[in-house]
Amino acid sequence: MSQNQVRRLRANETIFLEGDEGDCAYLIERGRVLIYINVHGSEVPLRVVGQGEVFGEMSLIDAQPRSASCRAVSDCDLVVVNKQQLLDRVKSVDPVVRLLMRVLLDRLRSQNDLLRGKGPPESVIGKLDPLEAEKKEALERIGLEHRIASGLDADEFEPFYQPVICLATGAIRGCEALIRWRAKDGTLVMPAVFMDAMEETHLILRAGQVMLEKSVRDLPAMLEKFGRDGAKFFVSVNVSGRQFIEPGFVEDLERVRSRSNLPPELIKLELTERIMTEGTQALDCLQECRRRGYLLAIDDFGTGFSSLQYLAQMPLTDLKIDRSFLQKMQTDEKSLSVVKSLIHMAGLLRLNVIAEGIESREQMELLRDLGVSFGQGFFLTKPVALDEFLALPERFEF
Ligand code: C2E
Ligand code: CMP
Ligand code: CA
Ligand code: CA
Numbered sequence: 001m002s003q004n005q006v007r008r009l010r011a012n013e014t015i016f017l018e019g020d021e022g023d024c025a026y027l028i029e030r031g032r033v034l035i036y037i038n039v040h041g042s043e044v045p046l047r048v049v050g051q052g053e054v055f056g057e058m059s060l061i062d063a064q065p066r067s068a069s070c071r072a073v074s075d076c077d078l079v080v081v082n083k084q085q086l087l088d089r090v091k092s093v094d095p096v097v098r099l100l101m102r103v104l105l106d107r108l109r110s111q112n113d114l115l116r117g118k119g120p121p122e123s124v125i126g127k128l129d130p131l132e133a134e135k136k137e138a139l140e141r142i143g144l145e146h147r148i149a150s151g152l153d154a155d156e157f158e159p160f161y162q163p164v165i166c167l168a169t170g171a172i173r174g175c176e177a178l179i180r181w182r183a184k185d186g187t188l189v190m191p192a193v194f195m196d197a198m199e200e201t202h203l204i205l206r207a208g209q210v211m212l213e214k215s216v217r218d219l220p221a222m223l224e225k226f227g228r229d230g231a232k233f234f235v236s237v238n239v240s241g242r243q244f245i246e247p248g249f250v251e252d253l254e255r256v257r258s259r260s261n262l263p264p265e266l267i268k269l270e271l272t273e274r275i276m277t278e279g280t281q282a283l284d285c286l287q288e289c290r291r292r293g294y295l296l297a298i299d300d301f302g303t304g305f306s307s308l309q310y311l312a313q314m315p316l317t318d319l320k321i322d323r324s325f326l327q328k329m330q331t332d333e334k335s336l337s338v339v340k341s342l343i344h345m346a347g348l349l350r351l352n353v354i355a356e357g358i359e360s361r362e363q364m365e366l367l368r369d370l371g372v373s374f375g376q377g378f379f380l381t382k383p384v385a386l387d388e389f390l391a392l393p394e395r396f397e398f
Pocket of ligand 3: 176238299
């Protein structure tokens with residue numbers, strides 16, 4: 001069925017019958033629809049739905065036959081919502097929410113069955129294979145969230161630090177704090193395992209707080225080693241969008257910083273382009289942070305939602321070029337052009353450029369020749385624990 005086709009019906013026309021296969025849902029543009037079930041030959045009305053309401057969605061979501069029959073009560077215009085349109089959206093939902101949705105549908109179907117006199121039915125959840133896989137995913141996610149919360153309670157999260165160097169001199173000029181989870185059994189768990197679960201829940205707020213506090217706590221020792229003779233040094237802390245727009249973020253940041261007596265110019269907040277979609281609240285917060293003197297970097301630039309108009313509005317100090325551009329620039333002329341124009345644009349906007357994910361000497365030299373001031377990457381050093389970071393030389397010799 002084509003997208004957003006309109007089905008026009010006369011009063012009393014049947015739309016579909018219970019037990020039919022569901023191939024689309026409907027959005028009522030005009031008119032009213034009766035939802036009913038058949039009990040021993042008589043109709044039992046369940047609900048009348050009207051303009052702006054949706055029906056016929058259940059069988060698409062749980063891949064079972066229509067749970068009830070539907071008939072136009074008056075002349076109707078129904079916008080057809082095709083199966084794929086709906087399923088694409090269901091698929092993009094968090095697995096836990098998806099499981100809850102299934103549970104609700106299961107309950108609604110049981111209610112209808114009870115009205116039919118069919119006695120309490122057994123749950124279909126767990127019986128059908130695709131549902132089983134989904135349920136497993138949801139339960140695993142709930143389990144992971146529980147373990148992360150316990151890990152936060154037990155103070156198992158800490159920053160690792162990756163040096164950011166001046167490409168011209170090799171001197172370490174700062175570092176990026178990257179979260180690591182030292183689980184009870186001693187294994188070091190990488191963000192790829194837990195970051196999504198954190199970002200989708202309030203856990204990111206607790207983790208963000210831990211990272212901020214520990215990075216600021218570790219900063220004096222780093223300054224002692226790398227900030228001698230007044231050399232500039234910064235610690236860069238990744239801040240997720242959700243954390244950034246949480247009321248009280250700036251006050252919290254100020255509280256943590258002022259406890260350590262460090263000036264805000266030593267703390268850089270790394271935000272991704274997604275922050276630009278958070279609206280004026282995020283922009284106000286950015287301006288407030290900048291006004292107070294914090295450095296602001298745009299992370300992973302060019303990989304996501306990029307609006308140059310927003311970029312010009314944001315009071316940024318740094319632009320980080322994503323590793324994906326670096327990887328391609330040596331072999332692909334177009335990627336090299338993108339990198340060159342990013343550098344040029346950053347220059348016009350008076351932003352420092354930091355290239356991230358430098359994996360070879362050739363990349364580093366090319367970036368330096370293109371005028372990039374700072375870089376970080378495995379070619380120099382992987383992120384390391386504080387004591388290892390403090391043992392690094394003040395400058396890299398190339
Ligand atoms: P990111 O902010 O883009 O951080 C850079 C990632 O690239 C880090 O991965 C780093 O270890 C890795 N990396 C650095 N140099 C190289 C290189 O030369 N080659 C390769 N292949 N990778 C390199 P990591 O530590 O696994 O972090 C992954 C992502 O998790 C980060 O990407 C960031 O988005 C998120 N993240 C990490 N720590 C935090 C945090 O404290 N708060 C928030 N909100 N997000 C964090
Ligand atoms: P579906 O099962 O695809 O087809 C029948 C539709 O009727 C169903 O989707 C829901 O939109 C709706 N429906 C089923 N049962 C009820 C109920 N108990 N109350 C309200 N609406 C229902
Ligand atoms: Ca980052
Ligand atoms: Ca990045």
